[in-house]
Amino acid sequence: MNFQEKDRSLIWHPFTQEKTSEPPLVITKGEGAYLFDETGKRYLDAISSWWVNIHGHSHPKIAEAIFTQAQELEHVLFAGFTHPPAITLCEKLKSYLPSPLSKFFFSDNGSTAVEVALKMAYQYFWNQGEKQRNVFLSFEGAYHGDTFGAMAVGKTSGYYDPFQKLFFHVQTLPYPATWVDDSEVEKKEALALEQAERVLKEHHSSLAAFILEPLVQGASGMRMVRPEFIRTLFDMVRAYKIPIIFDEVMTGFYRTGTFFAMDQVERTPDILCLSKGLTGGFLPLSLTITSEEIYNAFLGEKFNKAFAHGHSYTANPLGCAAANASLELLTEHKTIENIQQIAKIHKEHMQNLPGQQKRCLGTIAAWNTPLSQDVKKKALCQGFLLRPLGNTLYILPPYCITSEDLHQLYTVLLT
Numbered sequence: 096m097n098f099q100e101k102d103r104s105l106i107w108h109p110f111t112q113e114k115t116s117e118p119p120l121v122i123t124k125g126e127g128a129y130l131f132d133e134t135g136k137r138y139l140d141a142i143s144s145w146w147v148n149i150h151g152h153s154h155p156k157i158a159e160a161i162f163t164q165a166q167e168l169e170h171v172l173f174a175g176f177t178h179p180p181a182i183t184l185c186e187k188l189k190s191y192l193p194s195p196l197s198k199f200f201f202s203d204n205g206s207t208a209v210e211v212a213l214k215m216a217y218q219y220f221w222n223q224g225e226k227q228r229n230v231f232l233s234f235e236g237a238y239h240g241d242t243f244g245a246m247a248v249g250k251t252s253g254y255y256d257p258f259q260k261l262f263f264h265v266q267t268l269p270y271p272a273t274w275v276d277d278s279e280v281e282k283k284e285a286l287a288l289e290q291a292e293r294v295l296k297e298h299h300s301s302l303a304a305f306i307l308e309p310l311v312q313g314a315s316g317m318r319m320v321r322p323e324f325i326r327t328l329f330d331m332v333r334a335y336k337i338p339i340i341f342d343e344v345m346t347g348f349y350r351t352g353t354f355f356a357m358d359q360v361e362r363t364p365d366i367l368c369l370s371k372g373l374t375g376g377f378l379p380l381s382l383t384i385t386s387e388e389i390y391n392a393f394l395g396e397k398f399n400k401a402f403a404h405g406h407s408y409t410a411n412p413l414g415c416a417a418a419n420a421s422l423e424l425l426t427e428h429k430t431i432e433n434i435q436q437i438a439k440i441h442k443e444h445m446q447n448l449p450g451q452q453k454r455c456l457g458t459i460a461a462w463n464t465p466l467s468q469d470v471k472k473k474a475l476c477q478g479f480l481l482r483p484l485g486n487t488l489y490i491l492p493p494y495c496i497t498s499e500d501l502h503q504l505y506t507v508l509l510t
């Protein structure tokens with residue numbers, strides 16, 4: 096049996112209809128923006144391997160940081176113990192964050208970062224005797240991960256039909272997705288804000304938190320909104336003193352052009368979720384970051400007020416070492432220049448793309464076409480890895496992609 100046959104006999108892949116899907120590509124090497132299959136054929140990873148890779152594959156500096164750390168300390172439990180790579184990471188991140196976000200809780204993927212955020216918000220009220228706050232607020236089309244709490248707030252993402260009966264209560268707000276030359280944007284936003292005000296008036300006393308992906312909804316098709324819309328809505332929700340959770344699992348680390356998407360929203364959430372690009376795409380790690388105020392509500396003489404949540408690999412030192420190396424690379428002038436260059440090239444080509452609802456933000460470009468699957472196949476033959484979300488085609492490359500390669504990809508997409 097070759098690798099593909101062995102794989103089919105053994106492995107059940109994520110988000111895959113095993114009956115109808117093509118056999119998976121066997122990848123044996125990664126370097127920079129490229130992946131190589133077992134025959135040596137090269138693919139440009141135009142989607143950063145599900146949005147995690149930011150500096151390219153097998154980056155020597157991150158690989159070395161992991162190797163060095165593995166020889167010192169591979170792992171230690173994180174209750175009652177700590178270690179320098181975790182502390183260094185939080186110190187570094189703090190310098191990018193507005194001052195209210197100052198308490199760092201580790202877990203190991205985007206979904207768990209979201210679970211932690213939801214549980215924190217809920218118990219924050221519970222610890223203060225407010226036990227009627229049983230409802231969460233999220234956007235229509237939101238995606239926050241595949242564990243139960245994350246699925247509940249993402250119940251309208253279209254992925255979870257079998258599970259609807261098992262979810263806790265969630266109120267959904269309309270999401271006024273927009274694109275280049277969208278003449279309806281103001282009307283859609285006004286309607287969404289009206290609806291939000293109605294929901295807030297009716298439900299505010301039972302709301303535990305509002306969770307959202309600021310500026311871009313990833314998994315539901317790179318759907319974008321204007322920062323001014325999020326800002327207005329943010330202020331409305333804040334006025335009711337409902338905690339706000341920004342899920343920046345996908346948007347963090349310059350993906351949208353600024354270090355965080357919230358930098359463009361110009362608002363500071365009560366809780367922030369980070370993962371995906373955190374380790375540069377090397378190891379699973381995530382953070383849920385919150386304010387002193389929320390943290391303080393968990394303090395008490397007895398354990399019952401504490402946050403009873405933790406994972407075996409919480410704050411894994413290898414993951415933290417990778418994250419520290421990745422953050423170093425993000426401070427390099429060259430990285431910032433590349434990010435700006437990607438954004439510029441996206442803008443240049445937008446107009447000519449064959450499709451509708453063209454949109455771009457920072458290093459993300461997206462558009463809709465019923466031919467998305469055909470385009471994906473054609474691009475793959477020519478060595479470009481894309482993975483449409485329904486009718487949406489998008490480009491979300493590692494920041495190390497060269498201008499030549501990005502132009503080349505657009506050439507393939509334009510013909």
Ligand SMILES: *Cc1c(COP(=O)(O)O)cnc(C)c1O
Nearest residue numbers: 204205206238239240313344345
């Ligand atoms: C991918 C994603 C998640 C889930 O992260 P996993 O690491 O896949 O569990 C949560 N929120 C957003 C916005 C994401 O894009």
